[in-house]
Amino acid sequence: MRSGKLVLALATIAMSASVVTSAVAQTKEQFFPLLSYRTGPYAPNGVPWANGKQDYLKLINARDGGVNGVKMTYEECETGYATDRGVECYERLKSRPGVAVFDPQATGITFALTEKVPTDKIPLITLGYGLSVSQDGQAFKWNFPLMGSYWTGADILIQHIGKKEGGLDKLKGKKITLVYHDSPFGKEPIPLLQERAKMHGFDLQMIPVTAPGVDQKSAWLQVRQSRPDFVLLWGWGVMNSTALKEAQATGYPRDKMYGVWWAGAEPDVKDVGEGAKGYNALALNTSGKEPKVIQDIMKYVHDKGQGTGPKDEVGQVLYTRGVIIQMLSIEAVRRAQERFGKGKVMTGEQVRWGMENLALDQKRLDALGFSGIMRPLSTSCADHMGSSWARVQTWDGKKWAFSSDFIQADDQILKPMVKSGADKYLADKKMTRRPPADCQS
């Protein structure tokens, strides 16, 4: 019966450990659930994103002691980019005390959680992804597509291409092909591209790539046959590097390829190296080790051996984006504390208010150490995006370099599309817009 005694011993250790942990004094903690994917075909891009978020949380705890004394806690949950696992992680983590905000890191999971968060009263931050119509804050109270959506991204790309051609009217008769990931993420920009195609008279061709995008031979043979003037790449994970390799194999000039801001990071081009030279992509943020916040992370987190990932990942494009996302979440908590009580743990509703009333001007960004990384951002009840500017960067074989000025998405086109899309969503769900008084809550 020795094995029986061993089992008994292990069981008593397990029980006593759980008792000890629950008896620890209740310090004030704001909890950040981190839905991430470190396995699967999207992991190469998901890992730096998740590491950036964790490192920033560790930085705030180590350098500032939390937000006004409230420590930041977090727990990662593996979703593998799958909607059902994302929903399961959400259900598991949503009832933790002090839960602040969810960043699903996936458009598919965002669609599912958008249905659930109004009941559970936890905001969703979907920076640069998710539902494009959710920038309308009066229809989508709990969604925050900060800094851009797929419609603004597509719009900025078309504007940039038009500028390069010498004017948007020069696009008439040209052929633009969208090679997209066959999922809600990849299909999002299509309505806006169709609208722009109508306006400027270019021929829009759409080539879907079956998820996860490892097999693109037929897609790129189609591209070679039709010889478009420009290819827009809407991919994620291994689809991006595969697309660049296939483009090289079929001989499509990479400098005519423009990727979304999720298709323009180091994991996408490193394997292809010189073969991706000239490839352009949208840049929501800068990269590099120079910004002060990145240096602080190196100093307070990595040099102390607390870094989440490898040191050479710090400062990469997606890592920095993760840092930005976490910074915006924490600034929302800070803003909420200004109204609802400094030094207290904020509820989901309070954090939502904070997120709706962000006012990060250049001075504040400089103080946070983000000067040069992103543009100033300010949200409001009606505008949950805050800022719709982006640049285009080009891979020169070794690093990313900016090849355009900041471009802002054209509100004239977007505003009516967002409004009618939001109205349709509300009508389908039999919901109504928020009354103006609700903006004060």
Add this chain to the structure above:
Amino acid sequence: MFYRENGQFKTNYRDDQQIFPILQDRIAIGLLLAVAFVAVPMLASDYLFRAILIPFVIMSLAALGVNILVGYCGQISLGSGAFMAVGAYSAYNIFERIPGMPLIPALILGGLCATAFGILFGLPSLRVKGLYLAVATLAAQFFSDWMFLRIKWFTLDAPSGSVSVSNLQVFGLPIESAVSRYLLCLTLLLVIGVMAKNLVRGAIGREWMAIRDMDVAAAVIGIRPMYAKLSAFAVSSFIIGVAGGLWAFIYLGAWEPAAFSSDQSFRLLFMVIIGGLGSIMGSFFGAAFIVVLPIALNQFLPFFAGLFGVEISTAGVSHAELMIFGGLIVWFLIVEPHGLAKLWSMGKQKLRLWPFPH
């Protein structure tokens, strides 16, 4: 001692043909139903419902369907995800396109559409067996993946391809809270489970088992293979289709075609293999195992690894889950091909003699 049938004499055929002829069994099932319908809604937390109980109930329904096809009729099918998808999307279309359509008829009609799809893709079973049939049903899986991605009609022309349902209600009662969702799924599971059990006990079930054991001999004694195989596909696809509708409407709420990928097909097959081929009870065991294991591993593995001073990341837990599944399937197929259900029935056999060893 407790499980003896002494004194329980059956005086008519009806008593002898009960699903649970032994009184102790009937008491146990009555207690189980009381716990499932009354105690669990009162005691379980919201998280337990949404993350464990609801997926368990829906997956056991789906595993039941797969077991009828794979376990009772011996037709290997890797297309169960496709049947779930067809059930879900047809229920969605019927629910959304026909104004005022109630929920349960929509789910049942979705199941019937899955039946038609299942019979169509079950036709290869009349010509091929075993591995070749598995490949033919895998074709159903890929076809369904393509169909719901590319044919916009099925997703009501949603530009993103993602669909969602809301404001569900049954007889005026809203199905919003976790308890109401759980009870709806449990009721459907009970009704369909009893129907399935009676089917496999009846003539048609014996025809399926004859086809499974030796289809040539079955044809010789007068069992029509086409009828038996296609009816197995039909019944199985109906059950899996209803389960798919429930999975989409009740558990996910909003879904895209990737929710019913080949991963789902393999999961269902694993449930049936681990739980026990050819046993209704086995579907429940398998579903419980597959639903609960990832969550248990997620909670338990980091703690367990911490005892040894090893830090395990979320990726590590995910990989461990796959390794454990693979290892267990191999182990079960070698050591106990009839799965957990056989262990359970062996336990019951020993219990009938307890405290005597033989």
